[in-house]
Amino acid sequence: MRFEVTTLGTGAALPARGRFPSAQLLNVRERLFLIDCGEGTQERLRMAGVNMNRIARVLITHMHGDHFLGLMGVISSMHLLGRTAPLHVHGPADLREVIELQLRVSKTFLRFPLHIHAVEHRSGAPVFGDEVVTVTGLALRHRVESTGFLFREAPQPRHLIKEKVGLIPHYARSAVKEGQDLVLPDGTVVPNAELTAPADPQRAYAYCSDTAYAPELVPFLKGVDLLYHEATFLEELAARAKETMHSTARQAATMARDAEAGQLLLGHFSSRYKDPEVLREEAVQVFPHTMLAQEGCTFQVGRSAVHA
Ligand SMILES: [Zn+2]
Structure with a gap:
């Protein structure tokens, strides 16, 4: 059964040629989640051949533009495409005001119910759960309150x-x-x-962006199959990473190693790195199973995906 993530945007705040701001589409057994929604996400979804109206939930980590400026476009297009199914948006408390203001001034009356839920900034706090997957928060460290997400598959039958x-x-x-x-x-x-015979193991995916190095998250990430962690800078810019509250590739790899993750997926690359391979090269010295997110690429979540 499907558990996979498509990275739609891998850039940091400033645009770089060919890179887009943060957005991911997660498919957990045909439940579709949009994680972060930078500018242009709806075009990225179209390029990836995704029917936007299949997305049931949108999760926003924090109120920096490169993580949420595409949300209004996605909501408007869902409306224009005739959506009737409810849409749930989970994110920082201020997100409600931003969305409601835009709907009000544009006199948009959505055809579908829009439910906006404030996420608690606490590791382990419940965000959502059903018979397929549970989502909990990860208290990231950033200049504004930033909450990552841990997706854990429900136990499977024997x-x-x-x-x-x-x-x-x-x-x-x-x-x-x-x-x-x-x-x-x-x-x-x-x-x-x-x-x-025993059931297949429960798979888990974690999304950590944006954040400074936050080793206190390790117990919450223990054994995760795939860890997405931001790697904005190389270690030589560790001081810059600290000041802007981002991570280096080496720090991301240290998190993956200490959490005993199956694989590490790096993203949120600074536009100064024309080829992010240098970030991967730094990370593999600490954690070998490291991959680079790429626009429109899909990555499998699960131990069998390691070495695939
Ligand atoms: Zn940020």
Whole structure:
């Protein structure tokens, strides 16, 4: 079942040729989330062949323009495309005022219900959950309040062992998949372990941008399959990173190593780096499984994706 992220924009605040501001599309078992929404995100979605109206939730980390200036365009286009399904937007408390002001002055009356939820700036705080995925906050360190997101897949059912499927009456199959023993009509109990194999592991994805180096997040990121972490600068500009509250590639890699992440995905590259490969080269010295986000590329979330 699908768990993948498409990086729509990988640039930092100032535009660089061929790079766009932050935005990602996350697909967790066909639930679509838009994470951050820099200027031009709707064009990036179109280029990626995504039907915008399939997006149920938008998550915004913080109120810097390169992370939210595209949101009004996305909302307007959803309206023009005839959306009727509700849209949920999660983000900083000030986001509501920004959206409502623009709707008011443009006299736009949306055809669909728009629900804006304020996100609590606290690691582990619940953001959203359903039967497929839970989303919790990550208290990033930045010049304005910035909250990252951790997506954890819900537990999956156990696998029925092929040779044993015939033994299990239809009505009992879902209970057995959930781990219950099978009780046959004559009272015989068949232990679950004889009928099923372990479920696939729960996969997890974390989004950390924008942030200074924040080692206090490591316990919340432990064992995450894919960690997206900003890497605005090289270590030689560590002082600049500290002052602007961003991270270096080396710091991003240190987070991935300490969190025992499966893979690291770097993004939010400063426009001074024409080729972000230098950032990857720095990161792999600390954490080998490091990839670079690229406009329109899709990355799989899961241990099987490592070395793929
Ligand atoms: Zn920022």
